[in-house]
Amino acid sequence: MSNIIKNIIKLKDEVVENISKIKEEQQLNNEKAKYLGKKGIIAEAIRMMDTLDESGKKELGRVSNETKKLINVCLENQRKLIENEKINQKLLKEAIDVTLPGTKIKTGTRHVLRQTVDEIVQLFSEMGYIVAEGPEIENEDYNFEKLNLPKNHPARDMQDTFYITEQILLRTHTSPVQVRTMLKNNGNKPIKIVCPGKVYRRDDDDATHSHQFMQLEGLIVDKKVSISDLKGTLDEIARKMFGEDKKIRLRPSYFPFTEPSVEVDVTCNCGGVGCNICKQTGWIEILGAGMVHPNVLTACGYDPEVYRGFAFGLGIERIAMLKYGIDDIRNFYINDIRFLNQFN
């Protein structure tokens, strides 16, 4: 066998080892040129072909082709290896401690009272009620007189009032919104509203009293409304607010603007065993309600012989306190961010 062929065969062994040692892509290119380039070893050998006989030529052709293929395969493999290595290096370099805390992206929190109002309003909206609102600085007429609470009525003691003048006051309940809505409707349209809002009473602020608090009232006025409708509505709301397993009970009470009047209790989470929250009774008082007093209907332009209605009112703070186990009403108005953000 001619030396030329032998050299190439020898080259085969050399190439595999050489290429596998290469670490840089550039070097790989150099190597390719060295073997396969126009002036590369193989090209050089082929130029010498004429010096061989016919079978030598054939043999050289075969060997050099094989070698070329081999070199190409080796180069390609090595290139892939180098690329992989590069990526691996990059990955290694970019590896991070995934346990470090993420960048803080804060969303704000709606005030828990607002959330409570929204939830309740949502429930009533689904039942077809519309939100109505009214001023907080009210006429005595709307806050008391038209609600069957004439001057010097003993029940006014139940609501100690901030007066501005003799006729103007800070509303002590959201009920004047009922009055305004009825008057607006001229006594001939059904009403189905909920009225959330701030109210004020002369109470010293302590864990259970606040001179400012939020109420939500509901009112239906229509031709055929009954106590059973009121009971059904409250039952529905209590279950949606406090859980499907909850029951309500109505107890007689007194509000000048409703007759009959009731207090509404819902079963306590303790399941009736008795606990501190329900004061061992198994029931928690959640709201006051009743059938709209005929005097109120009359004062607000509705004929009590034709129209009837029911109304209910609940304290938002109380509901939120029950729902979240908050023990001091002042928390709602201090706005400690540690308090606010618990309701996010």
Next chain:
Amino acid sequence: MKVSKNWLQEFLKIEINMKDLAKQFSLKSQEVSSVEKLTDATKIVVGKIISKEKHPNADKLNVCQVDVGETLQIVCGAKNVEVGQKVIVALVGAVLPGNFKIKKAKLRSVESNGMICSLVELGIDKKCCYSEGIEVLPDYFEIGKNPLELLGLIDEVMELDLTPNRPDLMSMIGVAYETKAILNIEAIYLPEPKFKEIKEKIDLEIKIDTINCSNYYAKMIKNVKIGESPNWLKAKLIASGVRPINNVVDISNYVMLELGQPLHTFDYDKIGSKEIVIRQATEGEEITTLDGIKRNLLISDVVITNGEKPIAIAGVMGGLTTAVDDSTKTILLESAMFDQVSVRITSKRLELRSDASVRFEKGIDVQITNFALNRATQLLQELAGGEVVKGTEFIENNNFSGEEIKIDLNYINEYIGCKLTVEEIENIFDLLSFDYQTTDNLFKVFVPTRRRGVSVRQDLIEEIVRIYGYDKVPITLPKTQIREEISLNTYKKNFIGKLMTGLGLDEVITYSLVNEKNIYDFTLQKENYVIVSKPMSLDKAVMRHTPLNGIIKSIKYNLARKNNDLRFFEIGHKYTEGEPLILSGTLTGVIDKTLWKKTYEEIDFYYVKGLIETVLKKDKKKFSFVKPEKTNENFHPGQTAYIYQEEQLVGFIAKLHPKYQFENSLKDTFIFELFLDKLFEDIEQIKFKKLQKYPVVERDLAIVIDRDIEASCVADLIEKTGKPLLLKLEIFDIYQGENIPENKKSIAFKLIFGDKEKTLDSEIVSQKIEVIVKEIKKRLNGKLRD
């Protein structure tokens, strides 16, 4: 109202269980605040003091030998202990209220085998006990017996929380009627009072000179012997929370508790005349009341006079000069009806709320007045040995006999939503002891005068439904349907609230009442404000003009607790005419600080402006931010912007003045406000705009301009000139310093041009830029930066 079981039981035919009664009361009548034993002391006996010696080692203690069946040595500290007394002894092993266990003990090395007790120590309310020290028992009490039983103090008390419409329950007789109705049991009522009268006729003239007294009855009882009341009477008073004083006073209290009619007893000999005139007080008139306090009267007060001077304030309190005392012989007993409102006004003004005034205020049974007078007369004869002078002197202007209410079965069932029968309803009226006539399905109901709250059909329905039981009322839903849109204000509150929390701000709710001196702390104008009359404190005296007062207070509260990064907003009202809705907010500290990353954004003016711009985008109108020439002194004059929508002021952003921040221990603090009543008035339906189809051309443009020209001025001009090809403009650099003249600055804009119809020729863009530059030169004297 405290209800004694022993007393109530006297009106009922069967033994009741107070816990059951309380439960039924709360479900069918009135709230029950407690049911408790009057005293739950155990192992208590009657003892007799055989001897008393000074304690060898303690000045204030005595060593007593007490006979309780055997002789016990007991150390006693009471001042009033004397040999021969019968006393209450708690034996070793007794448990007194408060889980106080009596043990064999050595008191300063002297053995003591029990305790001699006062009533207070047995759990009787202190205000009902008239003996300061140990209770001294009557001599006839048998040694070794249970003294509580002998005193009538083994009792249970149910306390009712009464609503204003049930004054009838401020009497035992009323509670008895109610018990009968809710337990469906039989009751026994009081027989007509009986007493003997002497021949002497009452010599008294009564005159009523006011509309505030309708009925007045008086009786005279001679030769009364003032003394202690019998134990049964005292026990009832104690159980009712009333302190026994003497037989005459106790009887009038007893009858008031029994029948609900307040009575008054005058010492007749001290009246000084033979007439009683009831009239309005005159201006400047005075009276010293039983409590020894001199009261100045007003024309609105009603007084009982002897024809000349006031001797009592009607329905509120008697006068000192005619008070019954130990030497009283002749009593003038008064039972009257005074006007509810009048008594209420007077007692409220004088801050004199007595058991009597409270009953007058709520309203008493007009038909009980004379009955009560006779009942008290009977007791005075029986218990104080009095001789009843013949006749009753009275004036009766009100002889109301009760409401008649007609109500139809259908109406009842429709109103309640149930299907009661005539018989069921009649049964309820029977339970309530209401008389009625039934004609077909129509009831005519005669409401007794004791139930003065029941005056219309709805009141009657309440009576029916509560006795029937709310638990039996079916559950239905109203069919009412209305069609109305939600109000704009509700809509604004909702979407602004969601937007603000989405932007990372926390919502607060603060008080509307603020200190008058802070009213203008953060306002742009000084408008009139609303002042509360008689405020509870200076800090809650006027209605705020901005929630910022409260928000800043909350910020300070949080800073004091090392919560430094705060972004608060409140949607609330400004309490001026119309109570306009406003959005207020305060930001301080840094945003989303991730400590280990060491990069974070400090809140600055532009951050706040960015927030506001995001909110205002919803309005679709164009807003301008203008630096005011003069502003609130608490605002930083260089970092305040008023926000205008055309000519209308719609809000502001301000950094608080460094001086204000320093004085209030605040760090850099930014406040903002949007007047929501002037914004988002018509939120339009969003209309889709076609996306830019052809490629856009981007050009940068740096303009050198006088330093005091505001960026918005240049931007507006470019925008105006660049239209319609200029699609977007953004400032990307502000520079002043090297290569720029002293009083100039460079503003660099990124401009994006595009044509909706075709690919834009870059030549056209260049021409447009030239026009813009020319315009800037002409109008603002600016030029391209080299």
